[in-house]
Structure formats: C-alpha cells, structure tokens
Amino acid sequence: MLQTLLVDDDILSLNKMQTFLADLEFIHVCGQLLDGTGAIEYLNAHGDSIDIVILDMEMPGASGLEVARFISKHQLPITILVISNYDNFEYVKPILQAGAYDYLLKHELSRTLLETKLSEIRLYIDKQQLHQKQWDQMCQLSKQQYLRNLVLNYDIPDENRHFFASDPLLCGRRHVAACLQITNFSSIYQSIPDERHQKVVNTVLHFCDTFFTSLQRGIITHINYGEFLVLLSFPDLTSEAAILQTASQDISLLKNNLRRYLSIHTFAESMPVFDSVEHLRPYYLKIHHRLQVKPFNSDSERPAEKEGNSVLLLSLQEENELSESLLHLNEKKVTEIVTHILIQSDRRTSLFLDFSASSCV
Template sequence: MIKVMIVEDDVLVRNNLKYMLSTELVSAVGSAEYILCGEACDGQEALDKISDCSPDIILSDMKMPNIDGLALCERLHIEHPHIQFIALSNYDDFNYVYGTLQNGAVDYILKHKISAVTLKEALNKASRSLTQSPKQPDHMLDTNNINALKQEFLIQLLTCFYIDDDEIAAHIQTLKLNLDLSQVLVMIMCIDDYQSMDLKKTTLLRFSVNNIISEILEDQQNGAVCPIVNEKYAVFLSFANIVSQKKIQDIIQNTMTRISSCMKNFLNLSVSFSIGNICSHIQQLPQSYQQAEKKLKTKFYYEAGAVFTSSDEQQDAAMLNYFDIQKESTLTHLISIQDREGICTMLSQLFSEIRANKPPLAIAQMVFTDLLSLINKICKNHSIDLREVYADPILPDKHLSDFSSLSSVQEWLLSLFDKLCDALAMREALPTSIYVKEALAFIHVHYTEDISLSLIADKINISNVYLSKLFKQEIGIGFAEYLIKYRLKLAQTLLEQHRLSIHEIATASGFKDYIYFLKTFKKHVGVTPTEYVKKTPATFDR
C-alpha cells in the first residue's frame, strides 16, 4: 500500500479528497491501493508530521498560510527527495505550474477538474516515480482501520461493554483518543430536517460530518466523535483536571458553537444538541447517553438549532382532546365559506396549544391524522379528486412520518387546506341541477382523457345545448373554459412540487399537445411554466 498525505487549508476540499481516497478509489480499484497516512492544513504542519507519517506521496494545495505549496515542494525536493509531490491549485497559470514542476512535482491538478478518475491518474503517475529500493514492512494500521476501531470502541462505551478500567485506559491509549477516565460527558448532535437519501450520499455526508467534528475536537484536544444512526452523532467531551463548572460550561458552549458554525458554513446543515450529565467516571457514560436521548425525543416541538440540557424540566403533558367535535365543526364551516384567514388562525391556535403542552408524539400524530381525515371527507362530499389537494404520489401518512418538526407539519397542513379552498373555489357557484353535478364529477375524474361537452351530455342522457346552457348558468363560465382552468390549476400544483418535468406535467394535467399547453399556460397565468417554477419554492421541502 502507498501512503498519501493531504496538505490543504480548506476543510471542505480536504474532506472531499479524503472521501475520494478512502471510499471512491477503493470502490473503483477493489482494494485500498492508496491509504491516507496523515493530513495538514499548511506546509509547516506537513513538514512537522513527515517523520511520524512517512508519506510516499504528498497531495498539496498551493496557496496556504505559513509555508505555501510551492515552498513546501522546494523543501521536499531538498530534504525528502523520495517523496512524490502532486500540486493542487485554483490557478491555471503556466508560470506557477512550471515553478512547481521544476521543483520536483510529478503532476498538477486544477481543483475544479478534480475527480476520482483524475486523482487516481495522478496518484498512479506518482507511484511509478517512487524509489524502487525495497521498502521496510509497514506494520502501522491505516487511517480507515484506526477510525473504524475508534468508532467501535466509542459505541461500546455507550453500551456497557467494558467493566474494567484498565482495559478502557489501554484502548484509549492505543487509539490515541483525547479522553480521560473521569469528568466526561456525551452529547448527541442531531442534524435538523434530516432527509433520507441513497447510500452514496449518506456515506459522503456521514464521512464529512464525522471528519469536521473530529478536526474540531482534535484541535481542542478534549474529545472524540462517532456516528450513531442517520442524523445522530455522539460527541464525547473530557474535562480532566477542570474544577470550575463555569469553565466546563464555556467549553461545552464553545464546542457546540464551532460545530454548528462549521456544519452551516461547509455543509449548509443546521444541527441541534442534547447534552447528557457530566460523569464522574467513564463507565457512567451509558446513563449520560440515555438522558440525552430521552431529552431529544421532544425535539419535534422545537425549532432548528435547539439545545437540550439536564436542567430542562421534563413535565408530563396534559392528555387533552386537542381537536374535538366543536373545533372540527368550526374548521369545517371556515372551509365551506373559504375563509383562509380564519383557517390559518385556527390552525395556528391549535398548533400553539400542541407546542405548549408537548404531548406524546402518538397523540400529536392523532391530531394530524384527524385533520387529514377532514380534508379527505370534504373532498369526497364535493367530488374533489384528492390529487387536486395532495398532488403528490407519496401517501399523506408517509409525509407525516418524514417531518422532523411541528412547524414543518403545520406549514404542510396549511398548504393542503389552502389547496382545498382552491379546489372549492373552482366549484364556487355550486350547481343545483343533477346534470351539472354529474358533469363536474365526470371532469374531475376523467380530466386527463379526451373529453368534450357532447361526450358528457351522452353519458348523462341530455342534449349538448341544454347541458351547455345549464353549465353556464350555474358555474358562471362555459364548459371548455372550465375544463382549461381546471387542468391549468392542476398543472400549477404539480409545478409547485418540483418533481416532474414540464412535459410530464402537461400530460398529467390533461394536455395532449405540449405546445398548446405552453401557449395556454402563458395566456392564462401570465408567465411560462419555466418562469412559474423558478419563482415558486418547492411545496414539500422540509
């Protein structure tokens, strides 16, 4: 195996390179041909670590503080000529490239062009230039193995796996962890609004988050981190020989601030924390973790970036009937008269009550389900296709289980009631004749098909002329205009989801001719479908 050191002051670029080296190249080759033996944020730190890491290849940025990449390349050429140097830079400048290559660099990669392929090509070129003299057997564990052992050990600390202090101390020393046997705590960092993703993205996210937190704790020399599951990470902090409780609290606060800032700046993530009690002995960590986990269960009722501590009171929630028959009756009336402001106010009051009492999630889930049931009942009573309200292939119950905060549920349900009012508005002039009711019901079910006034008239056994006259009298607009408006309203709803292509949306809303759809949409809505998408946020972003 060939050992590689990464020298880069940009944390995000460094993490990306580490991920390519430890994951993507291994997947492509099938084995760990190149291993990460060390990393540094500038040339001086790299020179200081060379004796310990013994790299074969150094992958280095050019513009860095203290000693930059060009100066590092010059020093290596003189002091460590056996080490192969690959330059990274944002500068496509011949003089800079020439100067680096003159001092021994075997290759040069522009950052905006780097990928697993280009990285592997550069590493292969550097490996061919390595000294051909026999190398001593390398008994060191590679970085991937060490990290895996660290994470396994930390998980075992949280599950009462160890009962012997000497064994714990030996593992801490072997794995070079910044932990002590006393004055330790664990806190859970949880990614807010976490969304499930494919395996590759999940692996990259976990890798990046773990590396960023590890670098912060390594800099502070007071802790360790390991992933728990999906959005949760256990952060261990050690306070040996610190007596002042104020100083301990300041360290905890500073650590959370640094982690939150880096997550936001580098990964655009918001995170919350749940802090366990400080343990006088490291074997008490499982209890500390359980306390943090218990407090985190109320996270649903808080906004992003919340912090839960041992001082937070855990009071029993009142088992109230939050959405009783009277409230359901009032909300039904507000919907029937399409009082959007009244609906918004009532929902705000309902959710404020839930937020204040923080009932068990099962109780809150029952309220949400009751609200969805009311929507479904009204749709059924008014022959409204559920797709007009939900306009999404995912079942409403599945949506509820995906939401990570009460605010996101409130926003989503309010959007559903708003669409319900839109659907009712399409039927604002409620028909009195059975023929018009049947005509509307047919449109709402068969709008994607090639339907016409004469087709529906035949279905309900009346003449075209009579149906056209009744339709205009009771709905206020003609049959053709109503059908176009109905289809366009559905198209707008689908466009707001940002899930289907415009061509697919045209077909899904009943327009067989794509060009006709574009012209009709622009004529009635005032903008093109593309312009409408750009100025409309995705409805179900969480």
C-alpha cells in the first residue's frame, strides 16, 4: 500500500479526501496535517516512509511550494499531488518545477477523479522503483568489476577511477578486506554441468549482497575459481581494534549463514585496516597466497597436524592442479602432482618424528 499524507488547512477538504480514499485498497492515509510547517516537521521525521503527499498550495506557515522544495532538497522519495483553488497554470507552475507530479482543482475534485489520478501515480511509482532497482544493480555490478580489476591489476580507465573515487562506499572511509574461498570448490565445480557453473557463483554473490545490504557497509566480488573478495567499509569507527573486531564478526556471521542456508563451507583470510581502495592489491596478493597454500578439508578449518597425528590435507593450489589434470586425463601430470604431494607428506612426517624424538631426549 502507498503511504499517503494529506496536507490542507481546510478541515472540510481533508475530511472529503479521507472519505474518497477510504475505499482505495492501494492507498493508506498515514497522516493529516493542517499547515505546511507541520508537514515539514513530519516529513523531516518520517519522510523516508511516505510515498505520496497530497498538498494544498496556500496554507498557514510554510506554503505548499516550500514543502515541495523541502522534499526536493532532501531528495525524499515522495510523489507530490497538488490541490489548487485556482485554475491558472502559471500559479501552479513553480510547484511543478519544484518536483510536483501534477495538480487537481479543488472545485472539480471527485472520488473518480482522485482515484484515476492516484492510479496513474501508482504506475508512475512502480516504474520509478523498477528503474531505481535496475540502476542500483548496474552500479553494484560496476563496483564489483572495479574491485576485481583493481586487485588483478587490469587496466582501469581514468574516468572509471574518478567515478568510483567519489562513491560513498569506496571513499572517505576506513576499510577491511578479506578473501573468502569456497572449500573444495574444484570438486563442487566439476560435479555439476557446465551451464550451472556460473549459477553457483551468482547464488553466493546474491546471498552475500543481501547480507551486506542489511549491514550497509559491504560489497563482494568473485575473483576466480570460488575465491571472493569482500570489502567492508567503516565511516564512523576510528579505532583499528574496533574495526578489526567488527569486521571479524561480520565475516564469521557471513560464513555461518552461507553454511546454514546454502550448505556452502568457506575459509577466509583478512587484511589489515587501510584507508584507500587504491592500496588494495598488495594486501590482496598476500592473503591470496596464504589461501592457496593453506591445508584444508571440507569439514572444518584445522591444522594439518594435531595431537601427534600427521594428516595429509591438500592445499587449494594442489587440489586445483590435481582436479584439472584428472579432468583432462593427463596421466603424466597426475603422477607428478601425486608424487610431489607424497614427498611433501613424507617430509612432514619425518620432521614431526624428528621433533618428537628430540623432545623425548
């Protein structure tokens, strides 16, 4: 339902409009005010929740034109319908220029006319919301691509750099970034048809976008092969300890939600606090390398050796190379990789046994 505010200093006119609107299922009258000053105060407190203002031109205190200018100045997502006593376009022209959608004459006002105009406004609002949603999606994709190009050192046109330098999420804030890696992604990737590969990535991106929208401080982009870059921005925190603690909580909650709702297990490596996204690449390279060589399995993040047991766990890089070789039936490469892994495993075991023996002595 469209939340509608009625503003008119004529109480009879207010009651008349309320009666006309009572039967419209898509309209909810959320308030009635008798002067423009009260309307501005109301909009200052509740403007983000109002869809339509039906507004008289001449009122005590602030005029209808001043109310319209307040709405325009503060960029409130409100559609204004003007009610005028005067059948003179020049009289209402200033308020239309200030952003009002249209006007109706009081002496011609009827239930049918008001319903027709509000139905037209409803279609207009639906179209505006659709355009805004499409614009937001396009901006989100552009920011994701910009971050990916930045950390992978791809060419970025100067105009793009200038554009994103003014983005509220990317400038004037302190940031923490993290790499998020889907556990055993190569196994998952090769167990599904080719046409579903991108769907896995898109599902994670969409889920995380929704999560970060609720936080109002994050953005995620897919780098490659199940690895995602997460950028968290903190405009209000100055303490590095507080920023790192909040970022750690955000990443932990995200990982838990991915596991809970999508059954996707992930690992993460975080960066220090930094001030400009232009400094992102060196930090990314360090944590990307740590992810590539980090031993892991699909159940939990645990070290390769625990309580005296030497456990053979492949790193992400080893798993990817082995999976690709098996997929392409490259017997020679498979043999080389497996031999290398077994040699490394023997070295780990030998080092562990040497250390245990020296400890006993």
